[in-house]
Amino acid sequence: MTRLADFVAGRSLAWLYDAYWVPTVLDVHARALAEPVRAGQRVLDLACGTGIVAGYAAAKAGPAGEVVGLDPTPDLLGAARAKSLPGAPIRWIDGSGEEIPFEESSFDQVLCHQGLQYLTDREKTFAEIARVLRPGGTLHAGVWSSAADQLAFGFVEDSLARHIGPEQKPVHAWSFGGLPELARLAEGAGLSIERLETVARPARFESIQRYVDTQIACAGRTDENGQLAMGLVDLEDERWLPAIDAFAADAHEALAARVQDGVLVAPFVSDELRAAKPR
Ligand SMILES: C[S@@+](CC[C@H](N)C(=O)[O-])C[C@H]1O[C@@H](n2cnc3c(N)ncnc32)[C@H](O)[C@@H]1O
Structure with a gap:
């Protein structure tokens, strides 16, 4: 077993996601979106x-509100379902953005955090979002900025492409297309843009090595x-270790100055949209 297979230790995608990405990177952005x-x-x-x-939204909507979580990945949705979250009742539904299984004008707000880059049909999804919003309702979306705009982690894309393989560029999570793409899709769906902004919020990893392991x-x-x-390489295959160590060396060079008391604190940059359905 390789060091990284040991790190993953056969645990599920949802477990790793909640343990390694949510508290380090996603939580601060998710809370702001809700x-x-x-x-x-x-x-x-x-x-x-x-x-x-959904958890933050349920806390804000309170017992008189209602939250629906929609996602096509069973492992992640199963982990969401297993959580006991206070506030509004939450229904977890297996489905995708391209066909939202609700009637017209069903929601006051649609929130989408780091999901738009994974859609198979962006135009269809934005048309669906516009359909299920009530007139005056709003979409709030956050999607990572490109590698070029990632203030601290800009090196990642080229480093992964150099050491792991050219198919690593662009990093999927950072490949959406930025504020112009958000504006194009919102306007194309007839939504009126109220806010379009790039925001940097700090990510915190317990070490640079922990960031490297999480990334790979x-x-x-x-x-x-x-x-x-999950995973950029076959974690059981020891032949990847020199390439991963080369990526780690690049990470130490790029990020060493951002380590404070042993902790890596560096911004993750996101493009954010608020757009309303006209009344
Ligand atoms: C990076 S995760 C973000 C999850 C969550 N919003 C968060 O902030 O932690 C991307 C999510 O997009 C979902 N996804 C992928 N394709 C989708 C689609 N076509 N429609 C809706 N969700 C999709 C994945 O299953 C995954 O849960």
């Missing part, structure tokens, strides 16, 4: 994953079934 939810609202968390945004072993990409799959 901030506009008000008491009593009906909220859709599109591409809900293990339910981080737990990075997600869409598989042939349209579900999220």
Whole structure:
């Protein structure tokens, strides 16, 4: 078994996602995305994953509200379902953004955090979002900026491409297309843009090595079934270790100055959209 297989230790995608990505990187962005939810609202968390945004939305919507988490990856949705989250009741539904199984005007808010880059049909999904929003309802979306705009982690894409393989570029999670693509899709669906902004929030890893292990072993990409799959290489194959060590050397060079008291603190940069359905 390799060091990375040991790190993963056969645990599920959802377990690794919740242990290594949510607290380090996603939580601070997810909490901000759910901030506009008000008491009593009906909220859709599109591409809900293990339910981080839905949980914050349920707390804000309160017992009079209602939250739906929609996602096509069973392992992640199963982990969301197993959680006991306070506030509004949450329904977890297996499905995808291209066909949202709700009637027109079902939601006050649609939230989508780091899900748009994984869609198979962006235009169809935005048309669906516009359909299920009530007039005056809003979409809040966050999607990672490109590697070029990742202030601290910009080296990752070229380093992975050099050491692991050219297919690593672009990093799937960072490949969406930025604010212009968000604006194009929102306007194409007839939504009116209220906020379009790039935001940097700090990620915290207990060490640079922990970041490297997380990046290699737990990075997600869409598989042939349209579900999220984990890992950039075959973690059981020891032949990858020199390449991973070369990536780690690049990471230490790029990130060493950002280590504070042993902890790596460095920004992850996200493009954010708020857009309303006209009344
Ligand atoms: C990086 S995760 C983000 C999960 C969650 N929103 C969060 O912030 O932790 C991307 C999610 O998009 C979901 N996804 C992939 N394709 C999708 C689609 N066509 N429609 C809806 N969700 C999709 C994946 O299953 C995965 O849960």
